[in-house]
Amino acid sequence: MNNAGDRGRRGRPRDPERMRRVLEAASSQFMRQGFGNTSMDAVARASGVSKVTIYRYFPTKEALFEACIKGRTQAVFSDLSPAELDPNDPRGALTRMAERFVALKRSDLGIGAFRAMYAAGGQQEAACRAFFRQGPAQLVAQVARYLEAAQKAGSVALDDATRAADQFLALFFGVADIRALLGLGKPTTQQDREIIAQNVRMFLKAYGVGDAGPKP
Amino acid sequence: MNNAGDRGRRGRPRDPERMRRVLEAASSQFMRQGFGNTSMDAVARASGVSKVTIYRYFPTKEALFEACIKGRTQAVFSDLSPAELDPNDPRGALTRMAERFVALKRSDLGIGAFRAMYAAGGQQEAACRAFFRQGPAQLVAQVARYLEAAQKAGSVALDDATRAADQFLALFFGVADIRALLGLGKPTTQQDREIIAQNVRMFLKAYGVGDAGPKP
DNA sequence: GAACATGTATACTGCACAGTATCGTATCCA
DNA sequence: TGGATACGATACTGTGCAGTATACATGTTC
Incomplete structure (x- = not known):
């Protein structure tokens, strides 16, 4: 049975399962080895889909790369929803957000994504833009x-929530993170906990x- | 005339000027395009030194890359000496250090170095290690x-100078920096000034x- | 079943590039 | 002057890879 979009198409319908496998295999390889060191033959081999078929879906290697980024950034960043975080407990809320963020960043996926994107910087502008927007x-x-909510609740005092949020997240891009991105070893979970506590x-x-902050 | 190391060598001595040119050309290309997208032929062409000669000095492309990193990290980071910074004026001192740091990081060289190293992450471990240590x-x-000196002078209050230094520098790895590394445009000098002021x-x-900090 | 789109398998073209081989030349030392 | 080493120019080998061509199989719709 076809879906609405393919109504009336004559021939054999496309198999979405195949594309899922291709995107999965390609993402894995791109994230692990970067764009340059990943070959279309390897993707075809790993996905079990013939190279010709892949080229029917994606006209070039670049197009495949971009599709991978679009899919993965959503997977990486989307599960961080601060909806239910308590505006009156910034320490707890920030700690929880940081834990999620650090977990993502330390995963092979997170490391690979940043690595691949930096490596592509200046050469795959469309993909980089998509990554930045969605990441x-x-x-x-x-x-x-969240900070705006906390500000309204009177538990933090700041003049620019966006800049403060940027500063907060940037704190997790220190030497430990650099080491991880360079492939020189990730911090242990315990060390990460320590880093999070110190940064919060x-x-x-x-x-x-309140307790730790300056009284206005 | 030969230097001490070559004393007694029979034939024509090596020309250090040549190697300087090779390292310069190779560094430039590696930093601009990364390891994978730089060819030895291009390096030979740009430096005006024949490929065969290059291979006489560096057995492999990786060896050349590593030599470039060693040279460049020193050039990039060495001119930041806080020797004469006033321990009693942390705002001024931190601002000055940040200005130097941001200038380096925004330069083609700084961007290229980080880009190339991240891209090499996990595949050129020796080079990455050298980069991290010297960068x-x-x-x-x-x-x-500097922070320890300021601590002694009583102008800052912290328990771990190294961690605080790490946090301070990490603040400059926010979205503006990510955008730059991704090749999506650098901030203007004015914007950078603003970022520095806010982070300090x-x-x-x-x-x-004192004025801005909490009294102990 | 005819027409048509999707798929596989395999071989191929074309190119870029790491690294080498050869040969001739330039420059040093004894 | 002659032996030894450093250079250049050029052509070559081998390999990996993006993308294509061809021939055939499979499933869908009319």
């Missing part, structure tokens, strides 16, 4: 939304109201 | 050294003593 920009917006504390010393 | 690690140590202010709200 980092999205995250900052989400944190900023530092952030709240600057912007918090 | 980010060095910088954090320098900032930490935020840092001193957390750790400063």
Whole structure:
């Protein structure tokens, strides 16, 4: 049975399962080895789909790459919803958001995504733009939304929520993160917990109201 | 005339000028396009040194790459010496260090270095290690050294200078920096000035003593 | 069943590039 | 002057890979 879009098409319908396999295999390879070191033959082999078929869906290697980015960034960043975070408990809320963020960033996927995108920087502009919009920009917006709620609740004091959100997330791009991106070893879970605690504390010393923050 | 190491060598001595040209051309290309997209033929062409000669000095492309990193990281990071910074004026000192750091990071060289290294991550471990040691690690140590002096002078209050230095530098890895690394456009000098001012202010709200910081 | 789109398998073209071989030349030392 | 080493120019080998061509099989719709 065809879906509505293919109504009236004469020949054999496309098999979406195949494309799913192609995108999965290609994403995995791109994230692990980058764009340059991934061959279409390897993708075909890993996905079990013939190279010719892949080229029927994606006219060039670049097009396949971009499709992978679009799919993966959503998977990487979408499950971070601050909807139910308590505006009166910034320490807890920020810690929870940071935990999610760090977990994503430390995953092979997160590391691979940043690596592949940086490597592609300046040469795959469309893909980079998509990555930025659906990745980092999205995250900052989400944190900023929470900070605005906390600001209204009087638990933080800041003048620009977006900038503060940017600063908060940037704190997790320190040497530990650089080391991980360079492939020199990830921090342990315990070390990450420590980093998160220190960064939340530092952030709240600057912007918090109450125990750790400056009284206005 | 030969130098001491070549004393007694029979034939024609090596020409260091040639190697300088090779390293310069190779660095430029590696930083601009990354490891994978730079060909030895192009390096030979750009440097005016024949490929065979290059291979006499560097057995493989990887070896040349590593030599470039070693040379460039020193050039990039070494001119940031906080020796004469005033421990009693953390706002001014941090601003000056940040200005230097941001200028380096925004240069084609700085962007290229990070890009190339991230792209090489997991595949050129020796080069990455050298880059990390002589780059980010060095910088954090320098900032930490200043913060310790300021701590002694009583102008900041912190418990771990190295971590604080790491946090300070990490603040400059926010979305503006990500955009630049992705090739989506650098911030203007004015915007960078703004970013620096905001980050210094935020840092001193957390750790400063006096006007902006919390009294202990 | 005819017409048509999707799929596989395999071989091929064309190109870029790492690294080598050869030969001739330039420059140093003894 | 002669032996030794550093260079250049050029052509070559081998390989990996993007993308194509061809021939055939499979499923869908009319």
